[in-house]
Amino acid sequence: MTETLTTDFVVAGAGLSGLVTARRLVRRGHSVLVLEADDRAGGRLVNLDAGDGVISEGGGQWIGPKHTAMADLLSELGLKTFPTYTDGRTIYLRGGRRRTYGGTIPPMRPLALLDFAQAQFRLERMAATVPAAAPWRAGKAAEWDSTTLGHWLRRNCRVAEARHVFELGFTLVFAEDLSHVSLLKALHQISTSGGIDFMMNTENGAQETRVAGGTQAVADAIAGELGDRVRLGSPVTSIEQDARGVLVRSAGLEARCRRVVVAMTPADAGRIKFLPELPTRRAKLQRAWRNGGERKICVVYERPFWRDRGLNGSAITDLPIAHYVVDNSPPDATKGILMTFIGTAASGSFQWTDAVLDNADARRDAFVDDLVTLFGAEARKPERYLEKSWIAEPWIAGVAALRTPGVLTNYTDAATAPVGRVHWAGAETSVEFESYMEGAVRAAERAVAEVDAAGR
Ligand SMILES: Cc1cc2nc3c(=O)[nH]c(=O)nc-3n(C[C@H](O)[C@H](O)[C@H](O)COP(=O)(O)OP(=O)(O)OC[C@H]3O[C@@H](n4cnc5c(N)ncnc54)[C@H](O)[C@@H]3O)c2cc1C
Numbered sequence: 001m002t003e004t005l006t007t008d009f010v011v012a013g014a015g016l017s018g019l020v021t022a023r024r025l026v027r028r029g030h031s032v033l034v035l036e037a038d039d040r041a042g043g044r045l046v047n048l049d050a051g052d053g054v055i056s057e058g059g060g061q062w063i064g065p066k067h068t069a070m071a072d073l074l075s076e077l078g079l080k081t082f083p084t085y086t087d088g089r090t091i092y093l094r095g096g097r098r099r100t101y102g103g104t105i106p107p108m109r110p111l112a113l114l115d116f117a118q119a120q121f122r123l124e125r126m127a128a129t130v131p132a133a134a135p136w137r138a139g140k141a142a143e144w145d146s147t148t149l150g151h152w153l154r155r156n157c158r159v160a161e162a163r164h165v166f167e168l169g170f171t172l173v174f175a176e177d178l179s180h181v182s183l184l185k186a187l188h189q190i191s192t193s194g195g196i197d198f199m200m201n202t203e204n205g206a207q208e209t210r211v212a213g214g215t216q217a218v219a220d221a222i223a224g225e226l227g228d229r230v231r232l233g234s235p236v237t238s239i240e241q242d243a244r245g246v247l248v249r250s251a252g253l254e255a256r257c258r259r260v261v262v263a264m265t266p267a268d269a270g271r272i273k274f275l276p277e278l279p280t281r282r283a284k285l286q287r288a289w290r291n292g293g294e295r296k297i298c299v300v301y302e303r304p305f306w307r308d309r310g311l312n313g314s315a316i317t318d319l320p321i322a323h324y325v326v327d328n329s330p331p332d333a334t335k336g337i338l339m340t341f342i343g344t345a346a347s348g349s350f351q352w353t354d355a356v357l358d359n360a361d362a363r364r365d366a367f368v369d370d371l372v373t374l375f376g377a378e379a380r381k382p383e384r385y386l387e388k389s390w391i392a393e394p395w396i397a398g399v400a401a402l403r404t405p406g407v408l409t410n411y412t413d414a415a416t417a418p419v420g421r422v423h424w425a426g427a428e429t430s431v432e433f434e435s436y437m438e439g440a441v442r443a444a445e446r447a448v449a450e451v452d453a454a455g456r
Pocket residue numbers: 012013014015016017018035036037038041042043044045058059060061062063234235236237263264265268269271272296390395396398399400425426427428435436437438439440
């Protein structure tokens with residue numbers, strides 16, 4: 001039998017953005033129903049069990065000093081943060097030569113450093129000409145949206161060592177081979193996400209802080225407040241609107257409401273049937289949308305033994321698996337956790353083989369081999385291996401938006417423009433800090449302001 005409900009608003013998706021949207025609407029005195037397809041709330045925020053009550057984040061984890069909306073949310077929820085571990089030296093390994101360094105600049109050869117600085121200067125200068133709210137209006141939008149960041153780097157960052165560090169940093173941001181990322185999108189991301197240094201750095205950067213208890217605690221806290229307003233295992237299948245309101249259908253449930261906020265990536269919204277049909281640009285955007293995908297993998301040790309040797313657990317390398325390693329241990333160091341990402345990027349020195357991509361044991365063994373090279377024989381015997389794949393999630397398009405060439409200039413504001421009584425939230429609809437948790441919260445605030453302003 002189909003259950004029928006009436007509510008002021010339906011929020012589709014209980015990721016961070018949908019949860020914050022619902023929380024803000026409830027606080028304004030509205031009735032809200034949140035429909036989540038998966039059997040848990042949180043979306044891209046999820047904790048992995050590292051044993052003995054310790055967790056490591058499987059999805060979004062870091063925030064930085066410019067992430068003010070996230071900081072406000074954490075303080076409203078009474079959640080604590082702690083600094084990402086940076087005491088000690090970082091390992092830089094290239095061509096078999098292992099060195100350590102302090103600060104933020106890897107010990108590249110002088111020519112590579114010069115090339116890196118010049119490419120960074122040029123990218124920042126180009127990014128400064130991209131309007132935040134309308135990147136498709138940049139003077140060179142058509143030119144930049146017809147090429148990729150990967151192509152630009154190959155042409156303009158000629159020293160392989162410098163290019164590798166760039167490719168590494170940006171591949172982490174987009175979770176994809178840079179030859180899929182529009183140059184215009186990359187420039188827009190640079191101008192709206194705090195600049196290259198902020199995006200790449202830990203201290204004074206986007207990786208500065210972590211949430212005590214992991215970011216899933218944020219989702220759990222909000223879902224706990226919302227209680228039975230959140231329905232899990234309830235994928236929205238259709239959204240039908242007329243002049244008086246909206247009918248939202250899910251498995252065994254129909255909800256009538258004034259307005260709907262769809263809080264997920266445009267690709268995920270593409271699975272919902274809309275009546276009447278969506279405007280052409282919006283419908284085509286949903287088909288064209290891509291988020292990059294990768295796996296986050298961690299090995300758990302009894303303790304962070306590398307710290308005894310003055311190392312902070314971070315590494316930048318050209319090893320087969322671990323191009324970037326970071327210390328993901330809990331704040332009290334009751335376990336030692338080292339983390340990396342595995343994607344499919346095939347440019348530059350990234351070459352993850354199918355043998356590694358398609359076999360969890362091979363991934364673990366290859367990562368441990370790299371960690372032994374970096375941190376010594378003690379790395380050989382981890383207590384546990386954890387991984388979270390964002391490649392084959394049934395309800396989530398992937399880690400972060402990449403926008404292939406042509407998407408920004410063809411579909412302009414279709415990701416955010418409301419369609420009658422349907423509004424869009426989700427980290428991918430934020431002008432600032434798109435695809436970050438900060439973007440998810442800002443998008444929620446924008447969507448709430450929109451439905452408030454729309455009245456009935
Ligand atoms: C590996 C990884 C690392 C990251 N690192 C960071 C980081 O360090 N810092 C940072 O700021 N950000 C990071 N992010 C990004 C951050 O996690 C996301 O920006 C944020 O969590 C997105 O929230 P959201 O609500 O917009 O989307 P989502 O979390 O994707 O939520 C969308 C929800 O909609 C649901 N859904 C889909 N279809 C339907 C349907 N038909 N009906 C109902 N529900 C549906 C999904 O199940 C999901 O729960 C990372 C993400 C990943 C995956």
